[in-house]
Amino acid sequence: MSKRRKSKAAAEAEERTVAPSVECSIHTVQTELRLRLSQGRVPPVIHGLEHEKRQLYELLQRTATTGESNSVLVIGPRGSGKSVLLKSVLDDLMTEEDITDNLLQVHLNGLLQTDDKIALKEITRQLHLENSVGDKVFGSFAENLQFLLEALKSGDQSSKPILFILDEFDLFAHHKNQTLLYNLFDIAQSAQAPICVIGITCRLDVIELLEKRVKSRFSHRQIHIFNKLSFTDYVEVFKAYLSLTKDFPNKAYMEDWNQSIQVRQSFIMFMSHLALSEEATVKDILKRQYEFSKDIRALQQLMMYPVCQLSDHHTQLTVSDFVDSMKILNTDTKSSMLHGVSILELCLIVSMKHLTDIYEGEPFNFEMVYSEYSKFAQRRTSMQVFEKAVVLKAFEHLLALELVKTIDGAGSRVQKEYRLMSLLIHPSQITDALQKYPNCPTDIKQWASNALAT
Structure with missing residues (x-):
């Protein structure tokens, strides 16, 4: 009797130790997937952009390691993966020790920095040059800009390279006299300081918006991105967004989770006991979404509802979750x-x-x-x-x-x-x-x- 009691007590103790682990894992999974679907983190794999990624990676690597100045425009329709591509390249670069401590980044957005004066203040803040400016009073905007540019130009080849990322690049082209673009491209062309200017835009005719003096200093490097995913690639993107990476703390849970969303016999598998019709239902949902829009952000919206449904009592993604998500997204307003x-x-x-x-x-x-x-x-x-x-x-x-x-x-x-x-x-x-x-x-x-x- 004593052995039975001990074994029963040991089993109960084991359940108490396992339950918190599973509970912790499902909440960790939900947090990870939410960040990924809200574009807070990069998916483990980017499909269909391998050539563009390698091209952009080599360009930034030369700036970070050899101090080569560059300028490039990443052009593509909204939802084609421009921002995710750049984030993925930067994540790969930051894994190299000699680049992590050597590369400075300045992120600007045309929707936020609506004129060159605001952009200049943001550059000063992100480069931590507030102390250099101090309490100095500048007589004009041009004088303030000149002072900051001199601080940037004062470096030589031993200076830390600076990466300028201009999101919504076409909006910067509408700034008065395009002063910011002119000076950044001028520094990159003349190699006065090791910088790389990356413009991200959805305007195919963005070059026509630039003034002649700005065009003459731009390298005219362009990386065009088109949403050319096949349905097979679309399914792979779906898997990549919902899969856990190898650095997940609970390895056994990670393997079981990834196995639950693998492709088997061309159907999406969520749980081993699903019937073939249910598997086909999920595939049909993805097919309808793919035919309606290849925009990855629309796919992220489709996946967000099932991920938010995860809880201690709902530990797996189910077909009904995706059916409900499709109904919510496709609500006919008319x-x-x-x-x-x-x-x-x-x-x-x-x-x-x-x-x-x-x-x-x-x-x-x-x-x-x-x-x-x-x-x-x-x-x-x-x-x-x-x-x-x-x-x-x-x-x-x-x-x-x-x-x-x-x-x-x-x-x-x-x-x-x-x-x-x-x-x-x-x-x-x-x-x-x-x-x-x-x-x-x-x-x-x-x-x-x-x-x-x-």
Whole structure:
């Protein structure tokens, strides 16, 4: 009996020691993934940008190790991975000891530093040159800028290289006289001090925004990034964002977690007991998201809700979490607006739907809509027939809600009853809205399903 009691007590003690470890791990996993999905940390692997990453890495490495001055523009549409690419390169550079203590970084953003004076103060702060400026009073902005540039130019090849990162670079080109860009490019070209200027922008025509004197000092190095991920790469990005790295404190937990999200037989696996249909459901969600937008930030939004659902009682990512996340992200605002319109306005929308089907997308006017509505109301004795003025008022309300719009080119002199209009709601949205509309009359549902409104 004593041995049984001891073994039972030992088991309970073991459970008490294991439980805190698991609890700690799931919260650590959630924190890690949240930071990664909110762009606070770089994912373990970046797919599709290997060539661009190597090109940018070699450029920055030459500046950090040999003092070579450079300037480059990283150009690509929003969501293509420009910022993540740069963060990944910097993380790799900072793993080298001779670069970590040698490279200074200055991060500027065109949305925050709206003019050169503000940018100059930010450069002074990030380079810790406040003591050099001290209480000196400068007579003009140019004098202040000149003093700071002299402090930067005073270095030789033994000086620490400085990396200037200009996010939203095109906004800096709108600053007066482009003084900041001119001086930074001038220093980089003349090698007065070892600096590298990196501009990040989504404007393909950003070079055309630069003045001639700025262009002449720019190296014209450009790294173009395009979102060219295949669906297989898209799935790999999905795995990379949700996988744990080898430096995770609990190795056994890390291996089990990564195994739960591996690809097996071309389907996404979350838990070993999932049925094939559930696996296909997750793959279908990713396929729909991929076809809708290849923007990685949209994928991050899709993954954020399931990650936030993790808790002590919900320790794994499940298919239902991703289904719910997809529903939240794809909430149809126009269908939701239709739930709040009146029965009369709903009838007018169905009338416009029929006119669009009958005339194959051609524009219509209020008189046509009213005629269609009148035919239906007269056939249904249960429907209240409103006067034309009341119907016109309801039609104008739909126009104010931007569910209907006037055709460009329709003159303002045309009477409002005869202005050409187009419907901004897809027929499928109308059908879905009718199904969810509270206490929607059956006659209207049947009328909407009849394309010819017979």
